[in-house]
Amino acid sequence: MPKTKTPKLGASLPCAANIAQYRLDNGMCVYVYENFASPAIVMSGYLIAGARDETPDKAGLASFTAECLMRGAGQYTYEQIFEETEAIGANLSVSSGMHTTGFFAKSLAEDMPLMCDLLSDVLRRPTFPADEMEKERNEWISGLEERANSTRAMAGLAFSELCYPDNHPYHYSSDGTMETSRAITRDDVLNFHRAYFSPQDMVVCVVGAVNAAAARDRVEAAFGDWRGERPARAAMPPAPRISGRPSRHIAMPGKSQTNLLWGYPGPSRLEPDWISCSLMNSILGQFGMYGRLGESVRKEEGLVYYIGSRFEGGVGPGSWYIYAGTNPKTVERVVDISVDEVRRIQRRKVTAQELEDNKSYFTGVLPLQMESNEGMAGQIINMVRYDLGLDYLLRYPDLVNAITLDDVRASARKWLDADNFVLTSAGS
Amino acid sequence: MPKTTQPVALRVARQDGITKAILPNGMTLVLRESHAAPVTSFWVWYRVGSRNEHLGITGVSHWVEHMLFKGTPTYTESELDRLISRAGGVRNGMTWVDWTTYYETMPSNQIDLALRIEADRMAHSLVDPKEVQSERTVIINERQGSENSPGFRLMEEVQAAAFKVHPYGHEVVGHMSDLTSMTRADLYSHYRAYYAPNNAIAAIAGDFDTDEVLQKLARLYGRLKPVESIPAVTAVEPPQRGERRVTVKGEGNTDYLLMAFHASPTVHKDALQRHSASRARRAAPIPAHEDFFPLVALDSVLCGASGLSFFGGGASNRSSRLSKALVDTGLAADISGGITPTIDPYLYSFFATAQQGKDINEVEAALWAELERVKEHSVTQTELGKALKQTRAQFAFGSESVTSQALWLGYCEIFADYTWFTSYLDKLSAVTVDDVKRVADRYLSRDNVTVGHYRGQG
Helix, strand or coil, X not given: CCCCCCCCHHHHCCCCCCCEEEECCCCCEEEXXXXXXXXXXXXXXXXXXXXXXXXXXXXXXXXXXXXXXXXXXXXXXXXXXXXXXXXXXXXXXXEECCCCEEEEEEEEHHHHHHHHHHHHHHHHCECCCHHHHHHHHHHHHHHHHHHHCCHHHHHHXXXXXXXXXXXXXXXXXXXXXXXXXXXXXXXXXXXXXXHHCCCCCCEEEEEECCCHHHHHHHHHHHHCCCCCCCCCCCCCCCCCCCCCCCEEEEXXXXXXXXXXXXXXXXXXXXXXXXXXXXXXXXXXXXXXXXXXHHHHHXXXXXXXXXXXXXXXXXXXXCEEXXXXXXXXXXXXXXXXXXXXXXXXXXXCCCCHHHHHHHXXXXXXXXXXXXXXXXXXXXXHHHHHHCXXXXXXXXXXXXXXXXXCHXXXXXXXXXXXXXXXXXXXXXXX | CCCCCCCCCCEEEEECCEEEEECCCCCEEEEEECCCCCEEEEEEEECCCHHHCCCCCCCHHHHHHHHCCCEXXXXXXXXXXXXXXXXXXXXXXXXXXXXXXXXXXXXXXXXXXXXXXXXXXXXXXXXXXXXXXXXXXXXXXXXXXXXXXXXXXXXXXXXXXXXXXXXXXXXXXXXXXXXXXXXXXXXXXXXXXXXXXXXXXXXXXXXXXXXXXXXXHHHHHCCCCCCCCCCCCCCCCCXXXXXXXXXEEECCCCCEEEEEEECCCCXXXXXXXXXXXXXXXXXXXXXXXXXXXHHHHHHHHHHCCCCCCCCCCCCCCCCXXXXXXXXXXXXXXXXXXXXXXXXXXXXXXXXXXXXXXXXXXXXXXXXXXXXXXXXXXXXXHHHHHHHHHHHHHHHHHHCCCHHHHHHXXXXXXXXXXXXXXXXXXXXXXXXXXXXXXXXXXXXCCHHHEEEEEEEECC
């Protein structure tokens, strides 16, 4: 193999020239990136079914449906599905989020045919055995009980409820509640699957030691005869700006640490100033050891082990928030300092050095994110899902380097607010 | 920063695509060159962890790890962060019972920076008194965050009950009272005692030229001064003579079960000592203890294949014996098991989350029933074949990441040598059904167990 002294980023990046793309007759999009560095493959993607498609009284339905797919499909029982995959050291999983149901398969390349057939059965021909579904429900309920004992999770649930109005899907947890977990019936699951699982706009991405045409043929053989369309989705309701400081504390006696979040609805990934937002957010709460927040709250005052800021982004207007875990006595101090940091990044431009450092990180870290088949598949799916174009990674350094100090401050002023925000905490 | 114009003499051995060298000052270097991606991962491992602590300074190794991010006369804390990040790198440090390690994974044309930073902080960390004070509350916060988790509280109690003599009995993060009372002098003397080339291993994997990097490492690390002697850990845990039980009460409505058995050594201690004594020479691979790989095979059958990544990512375990017996039957929501290579004999443990409404005693009884079954009938040849195939797949997945490769090369040098990893599949494939029965009988006994119950109080 040739030795590389100076990495040439473009040569190794997935792009339009080296990603094979196919559209099947049924609307499925297939992307294949050949990578023979290891004898393994990853097959991942999504279809358009998620918590957005459920009603509040059935919160968790999309997720429960996804989990139940593995409880029996086609000719396979639950036991056989796991025996087949685990016997060859493979992974197969399906899980649902707010907008999509994602799937992930990883195996030795020699086992791709089996994995493809299993995935097809699981997504298209679930049998939803009643007894197995009850087992899945019990595991779900146990998970909800554990969630109720997690300060981080409880602060997060309260945050979503205060951040989004009750006519907005983001108000509700896609994992459901104790009530909905008991109320959802087998018929609900059957109907959800029938209505929303379809090849329309489904995306499959294969990365690994497989010839592109062979991979396409395999996917087509497994999914090509699947037909169906899913109902159109209503537009996402607006997420109004927060006014004042609505707050909620979840009392959890006995906990040593309190978890806190503060923030509001933020930009979607599709906003034109997304990269500027990301750079601004990195300077504020990520770069190095948590950016400016890490400097002021952890390094200078020693108030936290972790703190950071995050844009959820995504298709909808995901939230922006600052998160931290701290002693119950220092919650207010952490909030005060972090509010001051938000004010600072809004009022004054960041330094040229800060911006250059972050640009350098954003572009330099790309090869690390694509070391594995999973990493590459993730990048390809990202380009497809947000309609960025398959040459996005090639354009990315220029897009990042074009951002100015003014752009960063404009994003901070547009999306951040030091006076009006939701604050939630959970702990003793 | 150390500087020299003359390359230091190296003793080099090459095998299986891996180069191993020993510097005259006793530092071990392990290199694996591969050019699949323009990425290189560099790790420095120190043979120091909670194993090298005692009451009064528990948690000192972990705290010292934090202080190594706080700067040297050459690089301030902020510069360390900034330089690595702006070069497109990621880095971290970790402390465990036997070791403390630091790594940087970088675009390969930037890896020199990591080599320089690690050499610098091995010898010149400031451990500034003011920084010690501000980091004290950071670490207390880290511990309090862990205390929020029932699993941490249960593990802490079980470890303490399982080890009466050996320092494996306390948590790596340390006791709260020690975290509040430890001084800068404690930290600094610990740093000086253990951070030296003759107690360190550098491991590098990825896109570089071996000869070139060897010379760079020799220049940067060859002049670092070794310590005269490294304090020995003399504690030997006496054999357990009967079941031990602990109960932890805490928040939540969920009950948890942890069962920990004293496990076999990873390698024979005398072999490791002989190897250490001859570290300056080329030494033959250290053989694994004859019981260790049978226990690994047993664990695969009982709990599923464990991922070879330290960062998670193992396969599901729904077809494993214990998942069928505990999860499929509705007793538990989850079951996992694990045996980990260590310098001194550690624990083989099982952790289960009880399903809502299920009695933890019932979960424990079902687990015991499976252990008795495997002790009586062993496992099948088919099950061993499955364990091997699973592990082969995990190796293929692990080979995608140079971070994972460098981790394993360095980690194995802590308790054995890197060939422990390269011969892993061979060792596992040599395990027989009789071997598994022998180790199940020997280690999974009621006299050798510490059972912990976490009972949620609502």
